[in-house]
Amino acid sequence: MRIALLHSRIRIEERLLIDALTSRNIDHDVIDLREQTFDIHEPGRWTDYDAAIDRCISQTHALAATRVIERFGVPTINPASVIEACGDKLTTSLLLARDGVPTPxxxxxxxxxxxxxxxxxxxxxxxxxxxxxxxxxxxxxxxxxxxxxxxxxxxxxxxxxxxxxxxxxxYVDKPQRDLRVFVVGTQAICGISRQSDHWITNTARGGRAGALTITRDIADISARAARSVAGESGGLLAIDLLECPRRGLLVSEINHTMEFRNSIEPTGVDIPGRMIDWVIERARAGAEAAAGVSA
Amino acid sequence: MSNAANTVTTSHQVECPECGASVRFARAPLAGEVTRCTGCRAELEVTSLSPLRVELAPEVQEDWGE
Known part of the structure; x- marks a missing residue:
């Protein structure tokens, strides 16, 4: 098995994902998308890969690259359709509304x-x-x-x-925090609460991460949200939830290139390891499906 | 200090092109890796491994994120 990790910069998250690939003895290449040109008529070396993990920081570039690589027959994680669904808040909202997933x-x-x-x-x-x-x-x-x-x-x-x-x-009058749930496939593997005195609670804006117990309600709404943007198999997603005093949990946003550096310690979960295990599983399933088609 | 890239001073250590402080990597860096200078907080990107070289990382763009 050979995996491509696509990036435009190596942050702590990408380092941890590379470490997880290495520790599992998975052949992999770390590919800076800024240095690539794609011949859309000739896949070349791209067909050597069983899967490509998108970690590009630019949504525009990620979408373009995954569209091309998927066209070459290589599964991308997350796929272009998921990047499209999550990278645009209007599209996310439309899908959640279509599927009756509670959302503001x-x-x-x-x-x-x-x-x-x-x-x-x-x-x-x-x-x-x-x-x-x-x-x-x-x-x-x-x-x-x-x-x-x-x-x-x-x-x-x-x-x-x-x-x-x-x-x-x-505006949802939330209790000085929102919830971030990490989903692998459609399973909520862990989550954090992001506490802040400011109404914007992103950790990038100073929100403090704390442990979160994944209740049945949290797991359920997260799985529904994952299916809404990524289909039945789900994806690697970070789902932001708001606690509405009147309507309960609401899905605020869904992130397709999740950042998790501050969430490993409070959750005690090996998030990059779980992500890579799922990528391996998907790559194997894709390879078996392809072998079945050609047999 | 100029924006010019700076080269290695010792193994896994390089001079910040912004303030001149010493920037040390805990392990062998990767091309494209970003770090922050502890002296001036500038975000730096590894643009060459041999010799080790860092430059100011690109500014955040509108479509960057998770």
Whole structure:
């Protein structure tokens, strides 16, 4: 078996994944996508791989590369469809809504006046998010109409074209924390709570990680969310949950290139090891399926 | 200090191109590995292994993340 680990920078997470491959005696290549060119007519060495793990930090680049590599017949983890589903918050919300997975209410608008109308419809406070991006960047809690008008104008004037899609989400009055659940396949293997005095609780923004007990409700909603974006087999996903005082657990976001460096110690779970074990399992299943087809 | 890349001073150790502090890797670094200078907090990326060389890591882009 041979595995490709695709990256655009080696962070602690990628190091730990490489260590997990090495400790399992899995042949692997660490491939910097920035250095690659793909001949879309000629797979070349890519067919040597039984699977490719995407760890590219740019969602745009990850999506392009996995599309090409999948076209060559190499399974990618996560697949391009999952990157597409998770990398765009609107797509994530649409899939969750389609499948009846509890999630905050969302309205979308494509024009400044319509954005204001969407915000007023959701009510104050509400949250305006870019549809792409991560780490809690450029989130805005809007408390009143004055703030709404100002932020809409700023996004229209200063933002890239991506900011012309106004994604308005209800504000969930959560108890100073949100929950992050690590899912392998469709199984919630562990989770953390992210505590913060600020309404943005991402650890990238100073949220403090604490241990989380995976209850049946957490496991259930996480599995449903994983199936919604990744199908029956699921994927390697970090699912962010909000505890709504009225409606219970809500799926806020789903991350397809999960960061876990701060979560191994509080959970006591070998997250990279569990990820790699699943990749090996998927690669073997893919190889057996291919052998069955050719036999 | 300039943004120019700096080269190795000792094994697994290199000079920060931003502030000149010594940046030490606990184990053999990999190409593309990122680290943070303890002197100035600049994010650095390994751009060459032999000789060991680091440069300022690229700025965060809009579509970067998890």
């Amino acid at each position: 209410r969302v309205r979308v608008a494509l024009d400044e006046a319509a954005a204001l109308a969407a915000i007023e419809h959701i009510g104050y406070p509400c949250v305006l998010k870019p549809t792409t991006g991560s780490w809690g960047r450029l989130l805005a809690r809007i408390n009143d109409r004055d703030a709404a008008e100002a932020i809409i104008e700023h996004k229209s004037t200063l933002g890239s074209v991506a900011h012309s899609v106004f994604y308005v989400q209800e």
